[in-house]
Amino acid sequence: xxxxxxxxxxxxxxxxxxxxxxxxxxxxxxxxxxxxxxxxxxxxxxxxxxxxxxxxxxxxxxxxxxxxxxxxxxxxxxxxxxxxxxxxxxxxxxxxxxxxxxxxxxxxxxxxxxxxxxxxxxxxxxxxxxxxxxxxxxxxxxxxxxxxxxxxxxxxxxxxxxxxxxxxxxxxxxxxxxxxxxxxxxxxxxxxxxxxxxxxxxxxxxxxxxxxxxxxxxxxxxxxxxxxxxxxxxxxxxxxxxxxxxxxxxxxxxxxxxxxxxxxxxxxxxxxxxxxxxxxxxxxxxxxxxxxxxxxxxxxxxxxxxxxxxxxxxxxxxxxxxxxxxxxxxxxxxxxxxxxxxxx
Amino acid sequence: xxxxxxxxxxxxxxxxxxxxxxxxxxxxxxxxxxxxxxxxxxxxxxxxxxxxxxxxxxxxxxxxxxxxxxxxxxxxxxxxxxxxxxxxxxxxxxxxxxxxxxxxxxxxxxxxxxxxxxxxxxxxxxxxxxxxxxxxxxxxxxxxxxxxxxxxxxxxxxxxxxxxxxxxxxxxxxxxxxxxxxxxxxxxxxxxxxxxxxxxxxxxxxxxxxxxxxxxxxxxxxxxxxxxxxxxxxxxxxxxxxxxxxxxxxxxxxxxxxxxxxxxxxxxxxxxxxxxxxxxxxxxxxxxxxxxxxxxxxxxxxxxxxxxxxxxxxxxxxxxxxxxxxxxxxxxxxxxxxxxxxxxxxxxxxxxxxxxxxxxxxxxxxxxxxxxxxxxxxxxxxxxxxxxxxxxxxxxxxxxxxxxxxxxxxxxxxxxxxxxxxxxxxxxxxxxxxxxxxxxxxxxxxxxxxxxxxxxxxxxxxxxxxxxxxxxxxxxxxxxxxxxxxxxxxxxxxxxxxxxxxxxxxxxxxxxxxxxxxxxxxxxxxxxxxxxxxxxxxxxxxxxxxxxxxxxxxx
Numbered sequence: 001x002x003x004x005x006x007x008x009x010x011x012x013x014x015x016x017x018x019x020x021x022x023x024x025x026x027x028x029x030x031x032x033x034x035x036x037x038x039x040x041x042x043x044x045x046x047x048x049x050x051x052x053x054x055x056x057x058x059x060x061x062x063x064x065x066x067x068x069x070x071x072x073x074x075x076x077x078x079x080x081x082x083x084x085x086x087x088x089x090x091x092x093x094x095x096x097x098x099x100x101x102x103x104x105x106x107x108x109x110x111x112x113x114x115x116x117x118x119x120x121x122x123x124x125x126x127x128x129x130x131x132x133x134x135x136x137x138x139x140x141x142x143x144x145x146x147x148x149x150x151x152x153x154x155x156x157x158x159x160x161x162x163x164x165x166x167x168x169x170x171x172x173x174x175x176x177x178x179x180x181x182x183x184x185x186x187x188x189x190x191x192x193x194x195x196x197x198x199x200x201x202x203x204x205x206x207x208x209x210x211x212x213x214x215x216x217x218x219x220x221x222x223x224x225x226x227x228x229x230x231x232x233x234x235x236x237x238x239x240x241x242x243x244x245x246x247x248x249x250x251x252x253x254x255x256x257x258x259x260x261x262x263x264x265x266x267x268x269x270x271x272x273x274x275x276x277x278x279x280x281x282x283x284x285x286x287x288x289x290x291x292x293x294x295x296x297x298x299x300x301x302x303x304x305x306x307x308x309x310x311x312x313x314x315x316x317x318x319x320x321x322x323x324x325x326x327x328x329x330x331x332x333x334x335x336x337x338x339x340x341x342x343x344x
Numbered sequence: 345x346x347x348x349x350x351x352x353x354x355x356x357x358x359x360x361x362x363x364x365x366x367x368x369x370x371x372x373x374x375x376x377x378x379x380x381x382x383x384x385x386x387x388x389x390x391x392x393x394x395x396x397x398x399x400x401x402x403x404x405x406x407x408x409x410x411x412x413x414x415x416x417x418x419x420x421x422x423x424x425x426x427x428x429x430x431x432x433x434x435x436x437x438x439x440x441x442x443x444x445x446x447x448x449x450x451x452x453x454x455x456x457x458x459x460x461x462x463x464x465x466x467x468x469x470x471x472x473x474x475x476x477x478x479x480x481x482x483x484x485x486x487x488x489x490x491x492x493x494x495x496x497x498x499x500x501x502x503x504x505x506x507x508x509x510x511x512x513x514x515x516x517x518x519x520x521x522x523x524x525x526x527x528x529x530x531x532x533x534x535x536x537x538x539x540x541x542x543x544x545x546x547x548x549x550x551x552x553x554x555x556x557x558x559x560x561x562x563x564x565x566x567x568x569x570x571x572x573x574x575x576x577x578x579x580x581x582x583x584x585x586x587x588x589x590x591x592x593x594x595x596x597x598x599x600x601x602x603x604x605x606x607x608x609x610x611x612x613x614x615x616x617x618x619x620x621x622x623x624x625x626x627x628x629x630x631x632x633x634x635x636x637x638x639x640x641x642x643x644x645x646x647x648x649x650x651x652x653x654x655x656x657x658x659x660x661x662x663x664x665x666x667x668x669x670x671x672x673x674x675x676x677x678x679x680x681x682x683x684x685x686x687x688x689x690x691x692x693x694x695x696x697x698x699x700x701x702x703x704x705x706x707x708x709x710x711x712x713x714x715x716x717x718x719x720x721x722x723x724x725x726x727x728x729x730x731x732x733x734x735x736x737x738x739x740x741x742x743x744x745x746x747x748x749x750x751x752x753x754x755x756x757x758x759x760x761x762x763x764x765x766x767x768x769x770x771x772x773x774x775x776x777x778x779x780x781x782x783x784x785x786x787x788x789x790x791x792x793x794x795x796x797x798x799x800x801x802x803x804x805x806x807x808x809x810x811x812x813x814x815x816x817x818x819x820x821x822x823x824x825x826x827x828x829x830x831x832x833x834x835x836x837x838x839x840x841x842x843x844x845x846x847x848x849x850x851x852x853x854x855x856x857x858x859x860x861x862x863x864x865x866x867x868x869x870x871x872x873x874x875x876x877x878x879x880x881x882x883x884x885x886x887x888x889x890x891x892x893x894x895x896x897x898x899x
Contacts, residue, residue: 001658001667001671001674001687001688002686002687003671003672003673003674003684003685003686003687003688004672004673004684004709005438005440005673005684005685005686006673006684006709006710007438007684007770007772007773007776008677008679008680008681008682008683008684008757008759008772009679009680009681009759009762009763009772010673010675010679010680010682010684010702010707011359011360011516011679011680011707011763012708012710012762012763012765012768013357013359013763013764013766015721015764015766016714016766016767016768017714017717017766017767019766020717020719020766068712071712071714072714075714077717114715115715116714116715116717117714117715117716117717117718117767118715234720234724283717283718283719283720284717284718286718288718288719288720288723288731288733288734289720289723289731332731332734336731336750337723337729337731338729339601339728339729339730339751339754340354340588340592340598340601340727340728340729340754341588341598341599341600341601341602341603341728341754342600342601342751342754
């Protein structure tokens, strides 16, 4: 009798790239729920826009590049990119913000570099950076936390606001938008106010960081820990990034508490937790060696502190990640583990 | 009581084991077949050389193949009968190609040749003991098939501290060592005593994975009273049975790259090999059969059989109720490291530990591979602590220098990386490809080097001949000049003679290139030696000009 042949190993785990991506998406769910709870349904509208754009762009580019469309569309990586990008956008941004951002992420940052596995930069963060430098006004108007806003928008009003930039007659723009806590901190500190004065006067600050932000970060932390438990990501990048950001901000806070906010504020503000567990851990653009990952994560933590404290933008995760993406090959090269039987 | 290992090894995986498929029944001795095919190459090293001729009658256990070269062992008839043919037959090899085999027809009598037992092995010279093991045709029965007698040599530079007996059997499906330990523990322990004596090993660790409690119990009972032997129950993890990983798990030591366990005072033998050594020494029986696990959904009665070496796989599968119509793949060995066979017409050999007749559900075809997403699951699983994703990258790019910088040759091809890869990349396949490419390139290099040496030698020969010719002409010219009649006074003639003598001496010194003419058709090694000698000679002798200047100063 004749048999089929193949190269060993003949067995295989059931985990596939799709499994990995679906788990990442599941890990995002708690954070998304918290997000909608505090900032309204704009996120859902933008998610729908970004996912549609991402898959249409992916389909078109795969067809042009003559790749196996079904195989690559089902890997789930486009959905992850779309979700991560949307989670970095203002919830009430105009519709074309998420569409252009996603197009840039998928077409330029991912497919033009060779598609899945070949992009040197995190596509979602590349898309975000492009939007931030191109459309700074639209990208910095943030939604007020629902609990603070004098008036709230219904879902239909939200859709209208996103698509045609009109609000109901009785609601003003100022009623539904506010700066982010990180933004206020930066501008007020520049006016030589102390941290204590800023956090006490502005209603945006909660007990640990900004209202809403502390819970959103907590929810992303929860989802991220689940990813580590499921072994989708290793602890190295998030662990070293959070420890580094926490330590540096603690030292700064102890030396000059008037100028530097507490480490807890840093850890639970902006995109810290999202960045630590979901963005910096993107396997394609992060180092693969354990030591490389620790250096990578720690450097991102340090860069986040530096950019937040001294840079031109209020939040820093995207730029910190993109900067470290550049040195990923170098880190991989210099942090190779000692091979079995080689000299210690 | 068994102990737990004190150390651990890096990486590894936990594939589903499917061990209970084949452990339900005791070891079943295969009935005598009509025909046996014995490949001459059954071990690492050189193949055996046939010492019988077609038509000759042989007895069971009679030597039919002679160990040729050092890394080689003898081959024996599995039963009595006649030699039917010596020639190319299908052998169990992934290529599906044929190789030299001795084919014999059984006469049904199963008559043994004379067996010389040596129960008094403790008083036998160890080198004689090794020779018996070699003549008994024993190779490592764990799967690699390295001639065992070599590993019975303790060497001269270091004392053997630990003899590790490998009863780990970490590959899924395979249970032949498990069943052997359950049923024939006394034989194994008797064999261990012989191996320990040959190596003069300090202590013996018998390593068994903790998913084989019955084997652990039976070996423990068999070693009761043996103070130097200890059973270590290792937590199940693939590839713990790999020599390097087992040494690391039991002793915390690493075998240096490209070295043997001997270098750290350790020798590792498989438990099945111990049983074979027992039979060879205590009963005088050479290796003519082994335990083989026949398992998978492709056979109706999966179990372990004791099959003679050379039994055709078809016969064994049929004996176990297979292969069924659903059988898609036939794997010799386990699913992690075994190789898929094209057909069941090949025979089983000394290294065949398992025949896995797998259905499509058990071993599905590998789906399409996606690009590497650099997730690092492979490097977390790699027991050699390599970076499989980098090796893959350079194998794909055919960057053979870079891939060696990333230590490709430390890869043991255990398959952990490809097993865990979410992108479904056949990583090990790429490494095998790169290894063969490198070997081919090395061979090319050697050939080119030889051609270069030949060319260089020809060039020097031509130059030398030219110089010799020139020297001859000059000599002739000089002779013609000196023969010219001269009106100079006697002192002038004397002076001229002295000058000529000095000239000749100087010429001698100046021409180190003139070598004796019987140096043609030298081997490159000889040529190299000559060149080295001349190099030394030139260095030891000062420059002729300097020398003459110095002698002038003396005047």
